[in-house]
Amino acid sequence: MIRKLHASSRLSTVPASPxxxxxxxxxxxxxxxxxxxxxxxxxPDVHTPAVMMEVLRRWKTNPxxxxxxxxxxxxxxxxxxxxxxLGFDFIKSHDIQITTGGSEAISWALFATCNAGxxxxxxxxxxxxxxxxxxxxxxxxxxxxxxxxxxxxxPPVRVIEKKITNKxxxxxxxxxxxxxxxxxxxxxxxxxxxxxxxxxxxxLSDEVYREYTYDGRKQVSLLRYMNDIPRHAIxxxxxxxxxxxxxxxxxxxxxxxxxxxxxxxxxxxGRLSAGLVDQAVASALTDVPKSYLTGIQKxxxxxxxxxxxxxxxxxxxxxxxxxxxxYAIVGLPVADAEHFCQWLLTDFADHxxxxxxxxxxxxxxxxxxxxxxxxIAYVLSTESIKRCVKILSLALKKYEEVSVI
Amino acid sequence: MIRKLHASSRLSTVPASPxxxxxxxxxxxxxxxxxxxxxxxxxPDVHTPAVMMEVLRRWKTNPxxxxxxxxxxxxxxxxxxxxxxLGFDFIKSHDIQITTGGSEAISWALFATCNAGxxxxxxxxxxxxxxxxxxxxxxxxxxxxxxxxxxxxxPPVRVIEKKITNKxxxxxxxxxxxxxxxxxxxxxxxxxxxxxxxxxxxxLSDEVYREYTYDGRKQVSLLRYMNDIPRHAIxxxxxxxxxxxxxxxxxxxxxxxxxxxxxxxxxxxGRLSAGLVDQAVASALTDVPKSYLTGIQKxxxxxxxxxxxxxxxxxxxxxxxxxxxxYAIVGLPVADAEHFCQWLLTDFADHxxxxxxxxxxxxxxxxxxxxxxxxIAYVLSTESIKRCVKILSLALKKYEEVSVI
Numbered sequence: 001m002i003r004k005l006h007a008s009s010r011l012s013t014v015p016a017s018p019x020x021x022x023x024x025x026x027x028x029x030x031x032x033x034x035x036x037x038x039x040x041x042x043x044p045d046v047h048t049p050a051v052m053m054e055v056l057r058r059w060k061t062n063p064x065x066x067x068x069x070x071x072x073x074x075x076x077x078x079x080x081x082x083x084x085x086l087g088f089d090f091i092k093s094h095d096i097q098i099t100t101g102g103s104e105a106i107s108w109a110l111f112a113t114c115n116a117g118x119x120x121x122x123x124x125x126x127x128x129x130x131x132x133x134x135x136x137x138x139x140x141x142x143x144x145x146x147x148x149x150x151x152x153x154x155p156p157v158r159v160i161e162k163k164i165t166n167k168x169x170x171x172x173x174x175x176x177x178x179x180x181x182x183x184x185x186x187x188x189x190x191x192x193x194x195x196x197x198x199x200x201x202x203x204l205s206d207e208v209y210r211e212y213t214y215d216g217r218k219q220v221s222l223l224r225y226m227n228d229i230p231r232h233a234i235x236x237x238x239x240x241x242x243x244x245x246x247x248x249x250x251x252x253x254x255x256x257x258x259x260x261x262x263x264x265x266x267x268x269x270g271r272l273s274a275g276l277v278d279q280a281v282a283s284a285l286t287d288v289p290k291s292y293l294t295g296i297q298k299x300x301x302x303x304x305x306x307x308x309x310x311x312x313x314x315x316x317x318x319x320x321x322x323x324x325x326x327y328a329i330v331g332l333p334v335a336d337a338e339h340f341c342q343w344l345l346t347d348f349a350d351h352x353x354x355x356x357x358x359x360x361x362x363x364x365x366x367x368x369x370x371x372x373x374x375x376i377a378y379v380l381s382t383e384s385i386k387r388c389v390k391i392l393s394l395a396l397k398k399y400e401e402v403s404v405i
Numbered sequence: 406m407i408r409k410l411h412a413s414s415r416l417s418t419v420p421a422s423p424x425x426x427x428x429x430x431x432x433x434x435x436x437x438x439x440x441x442x443x444x445x446x447x448x449p450d451v452h453t454p455a456v457m458m459e460v461l462r463r464w465k466t467n468p469x470x471x472x473x474x475x476x477x478x479x480x481x482x483x484x485x486x487x488x489x490x491l492g493f494d495f496i497k498s499h500d501i502q503i504t505t506g507g508s509e510a511i512s513w514a515l516f517a518t519c520n521a522g523x524x525x526x527x528x529x530x531x532x533x534x535x536x537x538x539x540x541x542x543x544x545x546x547x548x549x550x551x552x553x554x555x556x557x558x559x560p561p562v563r564v565i566e567k568k569i570t571n572k573x574x575x576x577x578x579x580x581x582x583x584x585x586x587x588x589x590x591x592x593x594x595x596x597x598x599x600x601x602x603x604x605x606x607x608x609l610s611d612e613v614y615r616e617y618t619y620d621g622r623k624q625v626s627l628l629r630y631m632n633d634i635p636r637h638a639i640x641x642x643x644x645x646x647x648x649x650x651x652x653x654x655x656x657x658x659x660x661x662x663x664x665x666x667x668x669x670x671x672x673x674x675g676r677l678s679a680g681l682v683d684q685a686v687a688s689a690l691t692d693v694p695k696s697y698l699t700g701i702q703k704x705x706x707x708x709x710x711x712x713x714x715x716x717x718x719x720x721x722x723x724x725x726x727x728x729x730x731x732y733a734i735v736g737l738p739v740a741d742a743e744h745f746c747q748w749l750l751t752d753f754a755d756h757x758x759x760x761x762x763x764x765x766x767x768x769x770x771x772x773x774x775x776x777x778x779x780x781i782a783y784v785l786s787t788e789s790i791k792r793c794v795k796i797l798s799l800a801l802k803k804y805e806e807v808s809v810i
Binding site: 017044045048065101118129166231248260271 | 408409410411414416419420425446448449452453457461463464467471474512518520521523534538543571574604606607636637650651652653654664665668671674678679680682683686
């Protein structure tokens with residue numbers, strides 16, 4: 001038997017990160033002495049709380065052994081306390097599975113609810129890595145378009161229902177939304193809950209940006225509906241953005257569905273445990289002063305406003321006012337945003353400074369969408385954001401001139 | 406359309422950990438005031454090196470942001486240096502993908518080489534979590550039995566070739582072996598290399614226990630053959646056991662196959678990064694004195710000998726002399742080892758002490774195998790091992806009496 005050695009065909013379908021694939025050009029720019037402002041990735045500049053840093057400085061446990069597969073007891077208790085403080089005192093430790101970042105929570109939720117070939121309804125533009133997890137698990141994402149015209153809010157229920165087939169197993173949404181910055185209203189979340197009930201679908205709510213809401217808005221958590229639809233509801237969480245600990249890799253999957261929870265624990269046993277040190281640091285969340293979270297919320301609201309007011313004055317740029325999270329999908333007066341983003345790194349600089357953006361095409365599941373859009377993560381200081389807006393404005397002018405030639 | 410809400414059928418096929426499923430009984434025993442010796446899990450009692458602990462105590466980086474998706478540069482360099490020290494100076498940073506523990510490395514290697522429905526040849530008894538990763542990725546493990554009679558060494562080449570079908574994509578093996586403690590000879594590894602070449606198969610070598618070899622043996626790494634079969638060879642590694650940092654979740658996938666490496670990097674981008682703190686701690690591996698590893702090796706060789714000499718004296722107990730790692734598959738004079746292991750926790754104690762063992766059935770892919778065997782992880786002090794052997798000897802006597810009644 002003669003045959004060829006090939007990587008699996010499914011490996012080749014795993015998409016590259018739209019946020020990270022321009023990294024080599026950014027590195028080259030930095031090598032040339034150009035300062036690159038990172039408007040491309042949601043890695044906040046906000047400080048990690050002092051009480052969390054202290055856990056590292058005072059670390060004594062030796063050896064650094066495995067953690068429990070479900071998660072360390074102090075962290076489970078801390079999360080129970082945190083959810084209770086949000087008004088959800090019925091979420092108990094046994095409803096929580098600690099995951100290695102929100103990434104693992106999303107990936108497991110998809111695996112736990114769908115067989116290969118099943119469909120999951122998502123709203124695009126979407127968190128790009130949903131594409132990655134769906135591909136790995138052989139699941140088809142069925143995208144429903146949301147648009148800048150109504151601030152990327154959800155379409156009417158009939159538009160969603162039209163996409164439900166006998167293969168549909170779940171609706172997955174992100175609230176507040178990465179990459180659009182939209183905060184879904186109570187009516188919108190209630191509509192999704194009704195849909196899930198009516199059509200026997202799982203409802204997967206990615207709530208990583210819960211605290212980041214602006215102009216007096218409050219996030220409507222799926223936890224609010226967890227006793228109404230205990231078997232349908234799965235909430236996906238992460239500490240990364242809330243406490244500025246993206247590098248810690250601590251997330252959670254929360255559900256009252258015991259078959260789901262028992263199943264994900266078995267997957268969790270297969271990978272042994274999430275990190276012991278990371279979980280210990282995360283457990284300090286109960287000691288983080290409330291002012292920390294409100295301070296971050298205020299800071300990002302200010303940044304949002306500066307970005308929004310700055311960008312909307314640039315001719316040809318469109319941006320709906322972001323309502324939450326720290327992202328915006330921005331329309332640019334260019335034909336190919338990916339080319340423009342690359343050009344910003346390879347051919348442009350103003351006083352030896354440039355901006356790195358994420359082309360938005362990778363945030364759509366539908367090929368061809370988002371070609372003239374970029375996603376901006378406003379995780380920089382207000383001064384830097386002002387400078388980035390200026391650079392972008394100059395770059396668009398220059399790019400137009402170059403393109404005409 | 407009326408339908409039922411069910412977790413995915415594939416979720417129900419993910420196996421529970423044979424090491425961890427008796428945990429509730431152990432917790433109950435502890436609550437009753439019984440001391441439980443953990444002979445069931447390979448979480449070493451050896452101290453994490455001081456230079457690694459120091460990285461935590463001196464931690465300054467704030468915020469704790471994302472790491473690079475491929476892995477942090479200092480850790481990649483440290484591993485390059487480590488592999489070079491083993492005589493493999495041709496392994497470069499670009500051949501290495503940092504993973505969240507060895508678990509992620511094994512899981513990705515299976516996904517990267519196999520489509521759903523493909524087959525992977527394994528040797529049983531096997532590392533139980535191979536079953537878990539294979540199930541998640543829809544891959545069929547094709548087990549080839551190895552037996553205590555020849556120390557769980559590999560069968561002749563014709564036995565393996567018989568199992569190769571047109572669906573076979575890879576051979577996955579663990580060397581030194583968890584759970585058997587077998588160290589494959591140079592001839593055995595060379596045989597697998599020839600097989601991979603002849604039949605165009607990937608060869609996946611799990612080398613987590615590289616340094617743990619006894620009686621003058623040296624591990625034969627697949628790295629030795631990486632230039633012969635650069636497209637076939639994938640080496641899977643972890644720092645967990647080598648530096649007693651199981652809770653750190655740092656592993657690596659090493660290959661010269663660029664399609665594989667580019668693909669796993671894209672999976673890596675999808676989950677953003679491995680932990681930043683864990684990788685920083687792991688990077689200190691270059692500063693760990695050589696005496697640390699040789700000290701551990703000597704300590705475990707001593708423990709191995711005490712365990713082996715102790716157990717073989719118990720009537721009806723069979724144990725081939727373990728050659729490496731820190732495990733042994735031990736045959737017991739009982740009909741149902743799982744029942745015996747549970748009984749040890751629920752009904753037996755000697756001076757308020759008992760032993761927790763892992764029933765071996767979960768280490769076989771073939772149902773019905775290993776029913777009268779247990780896996781022992783000798784990660785306890787020599788004094789504790791002696792005490793465990795004594796407890797086990799008394800327990801077997803008592804169990805026989807009880808069973809007769």
